[in-house]
Amino acid sequence: MPKTIDIDVHHVTRIEGHGNIRIQAVDGKVNKVEWQVPEAPRFFEAMLRGRSWQEVQTVVSRICGICSFAHSLAAIKAVESALGIEISEQTDRLRMLAFGGEQLESHILHIGYLVAPDLVGVSSVVSLVKSHPEVVAAVIRAHRLGNEWMELLGGRRTHPVSFRPGGFGKLPKESELKELTGRLEQIVPDLSLIAQTVAALASRLPAFDRPTEYVALVEPGVYTFYHGMIGSTDAPERLPVDRFEQVANEYLSPQSTAKWTRWHRDSYAVGALARFNLNHSHLHPLATRTGTMLGLKPPCCNPYMNSVAQVVEAVEVVEAGMEQIDALLTCGIKSEAPRKPKLQAGSGVGAVEAPRGTLFHKYAFDGNGICTTANICIPTNQNHANIQKDFEAMLPIVIDRDETEIRLLLEMLVRAYDPCVSCSTH
Amino acid sequence: MAKPRVAIFDFACCEGCQLQIINMEEAILDLLNVVQPVEWREAISDHSDEYDIALVEGSITRPEDEERLKDIRRRAKILVALGACATTGGVNKLKNHINSDELKRCVYGAAAAMPHLDTSPTRSLREIVKVDVEVHGCPMSTREFVNVVRCLATGTTPVTPNYPVCVECKMRETICRYEYNEVCLGIITRAGCDAPCPAGGQWCFGCRGLVDDPNVNAANDIMAKYGRTADDLRRRMELFNSTEARPCPRQ
Numbered sequence: 001m002p003k004t005i006d007i008d009v010h011h012v013t014r015i016e017g018h019g020n021i022r023i024q025a026v027d028g029k030v031n032k033v034e035w036q037v038p039e040a041p042r043f044f045e046a047m048l049r050g051r052s053w054q055e056v057q058t059v060v061s062r063i064c065g066i067c068s069f070a071h072s073l074a075a076i077k078a079v080e081s082a083l084g085i086e087i088s089e090q091t092d093r094l095r096m097l098a099f100g101g102e103q104l105e106s107h108i109l110h111i112g113y114l115v116a117p118d119l120v121g122v123s124s125v126v127s128l129v130k131s132h133p134e135v136v137a138a139v140i141r142a143h144r145l146g147n148e149w150m151e152l153l154g155g156r157r158t159h160p161v162s163f164r165p166g167g168f169g170k171l172p173k174e175s176e177l178k179e180l181t182g183r184l185e186q187i188v189p190d191l192s193l194i195a196q197t198v199a200a201l202a203s204r205l206p207a208f209d210r211p212t213e214y215v216a217l218v219e220p221g222v223y224t225f226y227h228g229m230i231g232s233t234d235a236p237e238r239l240p241v242d243r244f245e246q247v248a249n250e251y252l253s254p255q256s257t258a259k260w261t262r263w264h265r266d267s268y269a270v271g272a273l274a275r276f277n278l279n280h281s282h283l284h285p286l287a288t289r290t291g292t293m294l295g296l297k298p299p300c301c302n303p304y305m306n307s308v309a310q311v312v313e314a315v316e317v318v319e320a321g322m323e324q325i326d327a328l329l330t331c332g333i334k335s336e337a338p339r340k341p342k343l344q345a346g347s348g349v350g351a352v353e354a355p356r357g358t359l360f361h362k363y364a365f366d367g368n369g370i371c372t373t374a375n376i377c378i379p380t381n382q383n384h385a386n387i388q389k390d391f392e393a394m395l396p397i398v399i400d401r402d403e404t405e406i407r408l409l410l411e412m413l414v415r416a417y418d419p420c421v422s423c424s425t426h
Numbered sequence: 427m428a429k430p431r432v433a434i435f436d437f438a439c440c441e442g443c444q445l446q447i448i449n450m451e452e453a454i455l456d457l458l459n460v461v462q463p464v465e466w467r468e469a470i471s472d473h474s475d476e477y478d479i480a481l482v483e484g485s486i487t488r489p490e491d492e493e494r495l496k497d498i499r500r501r502a503k504i505l506v507a508l509g510a511c512a513t514t515g516g517v518n519k520l521k522n523h524i525n526s527d528e529l530k531r532c533v534y535g536a537a538a539a540m541p542h543l544d545t546s547p548t549r550s551l552r553e554i555v556k557v558d559v560e561v562h563g564c565p566m567s568t569r570e571f572v573n574v575v576r577c578l579a580t581g582t583t584p585v586t587p588n589y590p591v592c593v594e595c596k597m598r599e600t601i602c603r604y605e606y607n608e609v610c611l612g613i614i615t616r617a618g619c620d621a622p623c624p625a626g627g628q629w630c631f632g633c634r635g636l637v638d639d640p641n642v643n644a645a646n647d648i649m650a651k652y653g654r655t656a657d658d659l660r661r662r663m664e665l666f667n668s669t670e671a672r673p674c675p676r677q
């Protein structure tokens with residue numbers, strides 16, 4: 001039946017930041033399909049010029065409240081690389097451990113508060129408190145644990161203060177790490193309950209496959225969030241992170257104040273599903289079993305399954321966290337002050353896997369350690385074009401459905417990427 | 427008595443202050459006993475143009491955002507600014523020291539001329555509309571936020587501390603950052619956060635803004651004692667108090 005539709009979602013709800021969905025079709029002919037980003041640019045890359053190497057992580061943390069640990073850590077890695085600061089193995093391990101807390105907190109927030117209402121068909125988590133009290137309680141416990149884990153290692157839950165170039169401003173006590181590992185063990189049943197609930201509701205996720213390029217950091221033998229080279233499902237070669245600009249090829253679309261990216265094809269995707277597709281064979285045992293239970297099979301090219309991959313990763317970071325604490329306690333926590341740089345002009349890149357995907361920071365400094373240029377490429381920058389391409393592929397398939405249903409499918413699609421929109425227009 | 431209707435809005439920012447509301451975990455449910463959320467884009471899908479209390483996060487950097495803020499002000503009986511971006515302009519004000527063409531060229535290169543990238547200098551909410559209550563900090567403190575909402579729901583006036591962060595820092599018995607040869611802004615910054623940054627091994631970078639009447643003599647004494655100058659303080663202030671540290675050129 002020839003159809004006329006007019007969808008104008010001005011600010012999609014239950015996502016971070018401002019994004020619009022604009023669809024117009026007249027007599028069955030689709031003439032506008034747009035994922036728009038009207039977010040106000042904040043110009044962080046310009047504001048960083050003239051700032052000291054000691055302040056960079058404090059400034060860029062404010063790009064994103066939900067992934068402030070990722071920004072702080074990527075920035076510190078870039079600063080250390082630019083200024084030739086070698087860190088200790090303890091510092092490296094503690095940072096990786098801290099970052100696990102952010103993955104847990106962020107993934108649980110997304111699955112439990114932002115996506116779950118769609119799976120049950122309500123407008124917010126408030127309604128779920130009555131209909132699903134046990135699983136909401138599990139979500140809250142896991143979310144709180146993520147936060148307290150972050151606070152222990154980063155000094156605060158949002159915008160960490162203990163991470164400094166060269167090391168830690170404050171180290172956790174061994175007794176605190178022991179307590180944390182106990183709590184990680186205790187959270188496993190809660191995560192299983194969350195996973196089982198998602199598995200039971202997963203049939204509500206649309207079956208929509210669209211092959212695309214998936215990009216993530218890869219490291220031999222490790223399901224990595226923190227080290228490695230840039231990998232892609234489209235090409236066998238691995239690139240060092242300091243060549244990220246050749247991967248992202250950032251450009252600007254008139255429908256977005258955030259830059260878009262493309263590598264081997266029109267668009268690529270980063271995030272939990274990309275990491276799962278590239279690194280699934282390195283998951284810990286319980287995370288692997290959780291993936292199987294949830295029916296997640298690599299390669300998976302259904303973008304809606306990104307939220308399911310996040311459930312798997314929530315289990316993964318808990319298992320990896322316990323292992324990391326074991327290693328730290330075996331060596332014992334040594335008191336050490338942050339290492340100092342020998343100031344010299346130079347530039348460096350830092351990359352991490354933020355909860356939403358690969359994050360790149362690049363800085364150059366003059367001989368006084370003052371930042372002269374900055375370039376930051378954010379996961380959601382790298383997902384915007386892929387969301388647009390998903391829209392274009394999906395619309396012809398669903399065009400005959402009810403307008404409200406089309407609208408919901410597109411909103412759910414955007415949410416599945418867990419976009420950090422204000423972060424992408426940094 | 428009907429519960430006051432609350433709407434949450436955000437402008438240019440990192441949305442980290444809204445996250446502090448989510449981070450209250452089940453205590454949010456207690457808050458729901460005293461207020462009724464009717465709009466909160468980040469967390470719920472409901473929408474309403476009618477509300478009693480507007481909680482507004484973020485800075486204003488575009489004419490259309492200024493209009494939206496004014497509209498929110500017209501509808502709300504009480505307008506609360508959440509976090510440094512809203513109360514002082516926060517880090518977003520660093521851009522006011524750079525010419526706007528230069529900003530766009532630096533970030534967007536060849537695409538800089540595209541019209542959707544235009545912005546005006548960053549302003550805090552009170553530079554545009556009347557603000558009834560300010561919850562300071564980057565991010566805002568959850569404890570302070572809960573107290574403010576409770577006060578508003580019961581019709582009392584929340585009180586913001588007007589003494590420096592050092593007071594809270596000393597209560598925690600944190601070793602002073604000046605002893606590590608670092609410059610800390612706790613001596614002139616408004617308390618209320620419980621000084622988490624020095625306790626976490628970092629100087630206070632002044633995210634809560636200055637106390638109303640900073641004790642300049644005491645600050646100078648500390649600078650002299652540790653071989654520092656007022657310029658060191660001023661430089662550190664640039665992140666969150668850039669207007670006070672260095673007046674902005676007209677754009």
Ligand code: SF4
Nearest residue numbers: 440442509510511564
């Ligand atoms: S005040 Fe800080 S935490 Fe709050 S929105 Fe602004 S940058 Fe984010």
Ligand code: SF4
Nearest residue numbers: 592595602603610612
């Ligand atoms: S560390 Fe900063 S806030 Fe704490 S006492 Fe020293 S100057 Fe004051």
Ligand code: SF4
Nearest residue numbers: 619623630631632633
């Ligand atoms: S110690 Fe300073 S920087 Fe830290 S939260 Fe308090 S006012 Fe902000």
Ligand SMILES: [Fe+2]
Nearest residue numbers: 045375376377
């Ligand atoms: Fe960028």
